[in-house]
Amino acid sequence: MSEPxxxxxxFLALEGDKTAFGRLVLxxxxxxxxxxxxxxW
Structure with a gap:
């Protein structure tokens, strides 16, 4: 399975998926x- x-x-994070948000943060x-x-600066 490939990485999303x-x-x-x-879009998953926008729907409230905390795991997806965490993956984006990392x-x-x-x-x-x-x-x-x-x-x-």
């Missing part, structure tokens, strides 16, 4: 942390 796409997870957490830690 971001779009699929997004998927994008490293990128969000990198942006938050940037010192050029």
């Amino acid at each position: 796409s971001d779009t699929e997870l997004f 998927r994008y957490q490293p990128m969000a942390q990198q942006i938050a830690n940037r010192n050029d």
Whole structure:
């Protein structure tokens, strides 16, 4: 079974699927942390 796409997870999360929301958070957490830690703004 393949990983669900971001779009699929997004719409599942909109419907209240907490597992889908958690997967999106885990998927994008490293990128969000990198942006938050940037010192050029």
